[in-house]
Amino acid sequence: MTTTLITGAGRSLGLETARRLIDAGHTVYAGLRNPDAGDAVRSIGAHVVRLDVTDSASVQAALAELPQLDVLINNAGILGTAYGVDDLNADAMATVLDTNVTGIVRVTQAALPLLRRSANPVIVNVASGVGWPRYLQDPTHDEYPVQAVPYAASKAAVIALTVQYAKSLTGMRVNVSDPGYTDTDFNAHSGHQTVTEGTDATVALATLDQDGPTGEFHDRTGPIAY
Structure with a gap:
């Protein structure tokens, strides 16, 4: 049985990823900052663990609850409060980076001992096309209108980190x-994709075997050329 941990799994993309992987036969642990808000993910058969990616003690405690780990999906992320240059400051930048980038490092480093014992260890980091400079500069892409500096910078860092x-x-x-x-709470449901379409790439990467690719950036159609 494949055991999977998903951070930020309580709603939207994280919840749909959990549902699809449970349907695929995974045992899913859903990391939530507030386990009391985990009714939706419990209802699909996931095991809820308290996990705040900004808190090292919380991360260590969550990993200690897992009997094993084969797949880690670093899904948790925030948009932040700075949406342009005029409202940007160092604290706003640091807050987003602490969750979206340093949070991945906290969880991944804590998970490595368990992953190294797996016969087929897999890590999927959820980024965004907003972190891809080519998309940000192309008026034909959905990402072009985005002005938020912290979110874009954090997702670019996630791609390089991966x-x-x-x-x-x-x-x-x-x-x-x-x-x-994707149509989620994150963007006030303005996206044109369903949550199932929005999780296609993550689910595909989470179910790779040992012959699968590594170090790649994928959307739902496949690899994105670096």
């Missing part, structure tokens, strides 16, 4: 997904 982890963890499949512009 490549570097993949180079170091040669026995694992370590990849990064772009959900695309």
Whole structure:
């Protein structure tokens, strides 16, 4: 049985990822900052663990509850409070980076001992096309109108972080997904994709076997060229 941990799994993309992987036969642990808000993910058969990616003690305690771990999905993320340059300051930047980037490092480093004992260890980091400079500069892409500096910078960092982890963890499949512009609470339901479409890349990468790619950036259609 494949055991999977998903951070930020209580709603939207995280919840749908949990549902699809449970349907695929995974035992899913759903990491939530507030387990009392976990009714939706419990209803689909996931095990809820308290996990705040900004709190090292919380991360360590959550990992200690897992009997094993084969797949880690770093899904938790925030948009932040700075939406342009005029409202940007260092604290706003640091808050987003602490969750979206440093949070991945906290969880991944804590998870490595368990992952190294797996026969097929997999890591998927959920980024965004908003972290892809080519998309931000192309008026034909959904990402072009986005002005938020912290969120875009954090997702660019997640893509680079993934490549570097993949180079170091040669026995694992370590990849990064772009959900695309999906109808979720995160964007006030303005996205044109369903949550199922938005989780296609993450689910595909989470179910790779040992012959699968590593160090790649994928959307629902496949690899995105670096």
